[in-house]
Amino acid sequence: MRGVSLRIRLALVVVLILLGGVLTSGLLAYRSARREAVNAAHLRQINAAAKLAETAAPGLAAGLAAIDSLARSPDLALALRRSDTGEATRRLLAPIAPSGRTMAALVLRDLEGRAVLTLGEPPARAVLQAPQEAEVGPIFTADTSLYFELAAPVRSADTVVGHLVQVRRILGSQAAVDLLTGLIGSGATLLVGNVDGSLWSDFERVIERPPPSFKGSAYTRDREARIAGSARIAGTPLALSVEMPESQALASVRSLFRDDAVVATVVVLLGTLVAWWMAGTLAAPITTLTRAAEVVARGENVQAPLPTGRGDELGRLARAFETMADKVRQGRETLEQRVSDRTEELATALRRLETAQEELVRRERLATLGQLSSSVGHELRNPLGVMTNAVYFLTATQPDATPKTKEYLELIRNQIRIAEKIVADLLDFARVRPPQWASVTLDAFLDGQLERVTQRPGVEVVRDLSAGLPPVRVDPVQIGQVVLNLVTNAVQAMEEEGGVLTIAAHHANGKVALEFADTGPGIAKENLERVFEPLFTTKARGIGLGLSVSRTLARANGGELTARNGADRGAVFVLDLPVDSPA
Numbered sequence: 285m286r287g288v289s290l291r292i293r294l295a296l297v298v299v300l301i302l303l304g305g306v307l308t309s310g311l312l313a314y315r316s317a318r319r320e321a322v323n324a325a326h327l328r329q330i331n332a333a334a335k336l337a338e339t340a341a342p343g344l345a346a347g348l349a350a351i352d353s354l355a356r357s358p359d360l361a362l363a364l365r366r367s368d369t370g371e372a373t374r375r376l377l378a379p380i381a382p383s384g385r386t387m388a389a390l391v392l393r394d395l396e397g398r399a400v401l402t403l404g405e406p407p408a409r410a411v412l413q414a415p416q417e418a419e420v421g422p423i424f425t426a427d428t429s430l431y432f433e434l435a436a437p438v439r440s441a442d443t444v445v446g447h448l449v450q451v452r453r454i455l456g457s458q459a460a461v462d463l464l465t466g467l468i469g470s471g472a473t474l475l476v477g478n479v480d481g482s483l484w485s486d487f488e489r490v491i492e493r494p495p496p497s498f499k500g501s502a503y504t505r506d507r508e509a510r511i512a513g514s515a516r517i518a519g520t521p522l523a524l525s526v527e528m529p530e531s532q533a534l535a536s537v538r539s540l541f542r543d544d545a546v547v548a549t550v551v552v553l554l555g556t557l558v559a560w561w562m563a564g565t566l567a568a569p570i571t572t573l574t575r576a577a578e579v580v581a582r583g584e585n586v587q588a589p590l591p592t593g594r595g596d597e598l599g600r601l602a603r604a605f606e607t608m609a610d611k612v613r614q615g616r617e618t619l620e621q622r623v624s625d626r627t628e629e630l631a632t633a634l635r636r637l638e639t640a641q642e643e644l645v646r647r648e649r650l651a652t653l654g655q656l657s658s659s660v661g662h663e664l665r666n667p668l669g670v671m672t673n674a675v676y677f678l679t680a681t682q683p684d685a686t687p688k689t690k691e692y693l694e695l696i697r698n699q700i701r702i703a704e705k706i707v708a709d710l711l712d713f714a715r716v717r718p719p720q721w722a723s724v725t726l727d728a729f730l731d732g733q734l735e736r737v738t739q740r741p742g743v744e745v746v747r748d749l750s751a752g753l754p755p756v757r758v759d760p761v762q763i764g765q766v767v768l769n770l771v772t773n774a775v776q777a778m779e780e781e782g783g784v785l786t787i788a789a790h791h792a793n794g795k796v797a798l799e800f801a802d803t804g805p806g807i808a809k810e811n812l813e814r815v816f817e818p819l820f821t822t823k824a825r826g827i828g829l830g831l832s833v834s835r836t837l838a839r840a841n842g843g844e845l846t847a848r849n850g851a852d853r854g855a856v857f858v859l860d861l862p863v864d865s866p867a
Contacts, residue, residue, distance in 0.1 A: 298559035299552065306548040313544065317537045322502070322511060325533035329472070329513030329526040336474070337515040337524045344420055344520055346703060347450070348434050350380055350671075352418035353696055355436035355448040358689065364392060364438050364446045369401045377403060379674050380450060388431060388451040392438070395446055406451050407431055414447050420520040422478040423454065423485070430454035430476070430485050432522065454487065475525040479516055484525070502530065671700050719759035719841050723864040726753055726789055726796065729760065733767045742782025743775050749789045756796050757864035758841045766834040766845065770800045770857050773830065777804030777855065791863065795843075798859040806849045815847060 354360060354377065363373040373392075374381075381390055382404030389404035397414070407426030411433060413419070418436035425431070431453055438446040454476060475491070477484030484491055492505050502511045509530040516523045675696050682689065727749060734745060774785045783803035790797055807815060818832045831845075838845040842862040850856050 299556050302552050302555040306552060310541070310544055310548060314537065314541050317540060318534060321533055321537045322530070325511055325528065326501075326513050329511070329528065330515065331513075332472070333513050333515035333524045333526045336526070337517045340524070341518040341520075344434075344517065344522075346699070347380075347452075348418050348420060348436070348519075349699060350696075351434050351448055351450055352436040353692055354380060355418070355438045356692060358440070358686065360392075360448070361438050361440040361445055364394060364400055365440065367394075367400050373401060374403070377401070379671060386453050386455055388453045391449045391451070393447050393449065395444070400446070404451075413449060416444065420522065422480070422521045423476065423483050425483065425485075425490060430487070454485075472526050472528045475512070475527055477523060477525070479521050479523045668700055668703055671696070675700065717762075719762055721757055722760055723755045724758055724760050724763070725755050726798070729764070730767070730787065733764050733771065736768055737771050737775060740775050740779045743778050744784045745771075746784055746786045747788075748786060750791065753789055753791055753796060755864045756861040758843070758861055762837045763841055763843075763859075763861065766837050766859060767798070769830045769834045770859065774800055774802035774804065774855070774857075778802055783854070794863050795860045796863060798861065799856055800859070801850055801854060801856045803850075803854045806853055807847060807855045809849075812847055812849070816845070 357376065359376055360373070362368075363376065377390060377392070382388060387404065389402060389406035391399050391403075391406055392401040393399050393414075407429070411421060411424055413421045413433050413435040414437075415435050416437055418434075421433035421435060423430055423432045431451055433449050433451050435447055435449040437444040438448055473486055475484055475486050501513075502509065504510065510527055511530050511533060512525050512527040514523050514525040675693055678685075679690075679693055685693075730747065730749075771785065771787075777783075778785070785803075786799075786801045788799045788801070816831050816835045831847075835845040838859060838861075844860045846858050846860075848856050848858075
């Protein structure tokens with residue numbers, strides 16, 4: 285660069301440095317943001333797939349239990365051995381006979397695989413399993429549709445004499461799509477398939493199976509990069525996967541990158557102008573001014589005297605340099621203050637935005653979950669009623685049934701009660717009726733609720749109510765449900781090792797606080813507030829709506845429900861209720 289002025293060379297060097305720094309930092313920031321965006325998308329997809337699988341598992345388990353229970357019926361084994369396809373056998377199979385679009389066929393087969401009785405129209409390529417125990421079969425295709433089977437062996441005494449197979453059709457569920465949209469977004473796709481990877485579908489066509497990873501994976505299909513998270517449906521060979529295009533997950537990162545590119549361009553341009561100006565100021569070969577410039581460059585004030593008293597060009601240059609140094613100092617201080625103020629403003633705005641966004645997402649999820657709960661609850665009540673009537677009919681018409689038959693009828697009745705409790709939780713979550721206020725005395729009220737709880741061996745209930753407790757003004761039915769849920773949860777938490785449930789109450793600040801303290805394992809610290817979230821549960825069985833509904837009912841009655849761990853062990857739930865003020 286011989287022959288080029290110092291001013292040009294200095295400006296060029298500064299520009300190159302700025303470009304290198306901006307490009308390097310931008311690239312590193314983009315790679316980090318991209319990695320975090322993909323990881324966040326994987327986590328959201330895995331959580332969404334797990335919630336959908338958790339929602340689907342109870343229905344499949346209930347259907348399999350119904351088929352297994354009917355397959356164990358001595359009457360069905362007798363009909364199979366006699367090849368009886370008459371009306372009595374058809375009535376026996378009526379509770380699980382094909383109904384609606386999802387039920388394709390019900391087939392009763394002997395050990396040679398011959399169909400003794402067929403209800404509905406099984407697909408031409410039906411697998412028709414022959415398991416030794418009740419199980420859910422893998423997905424298969426036939427007639428451009430997706431199917432899977434629920435199969436159970438029919439036994440006479442302990443001998444397998446045939447099989448009862450229910451063929452179900454897989455259809456896309458709008459409720460599942462709505463739930464997925466609320467959890468992930470409109471761009472996500474729900475896939476269903478076999479865990480072994482033999483077949484996967486998007487409910488419209490068979491597709492290439494996503495990589496068999498339940499920790500989130502990235503892959504290419506149809507020439508498009510995609511990411512997905514999967515979850516197994518408990519107790520089945522089936523799995524659900526939530527998939528979305530990688531471009532959608534990286535949309536926010538690209539937007540941020542474009543904004544950073546604009547900022548970087550402005551910084552480079554401003555840097556170029558500043559470098560050009562500074563180069564012109566420092567070009568003269570004057571040692572004093574060079575040293576002063578070095579002092580200014582270090583961010584310090586110039587202490588050495590400058591030749592400002594000269595009347596020639598050097599003097600004017602020194603005076604200009606001195607003025608410039610003062611302005612640089614003032615500008616730096618002002619800029620630092622402005623940057624500090626602006627940073628604080630941006631941090632405050634970001635916190636508010638994050639809070640608003642979290643609240644919006646929570647409300648959208650609750651609204652979607654409420655709609656799903658109402659729809660599923662109403663749809664399940666009818667088949668549960670039919671099953672209850674069927675059990676009642678079988679009990680009434682078979683007074684001389686074998687003890688084994690009575691045992692299984694009672695098992696069905698208990699399972700129906702559990703299902704009805706789940707339906708009640710779903711409907712209570714979907715809508716909370718206005719309280720019917722009444723003045724309630726806690727002592728007698730607790731007696732009534734404790735009588736509803738099934739006693740468990742090794743679990744003791746101790747009451748410690750303060751004397752002279754005033755009555756509370758609540759809806760006794762709604763608060764009764766809250767108390768029943770809390771007592772039932774506490775008893776279930778202690779049913780393996782036994783323990784003591786202490787119910788205490790005291791009056792303070794216009795409220796009566798009911799405390800339910802058990803000696804169970806307690807609640808993990810990170811789950812103390814999450815236990816009130818809809819669909820959150822740590823139990824092997826249940827849908828996680830009990831405590832969410834309980835808190836909603838408590839607040840509807842002017843109270844509050846909170847949770848904490850005991851001093852030694854166990855969990856403590858506190859139900860605050862308003863005191864009934866005299867008119």
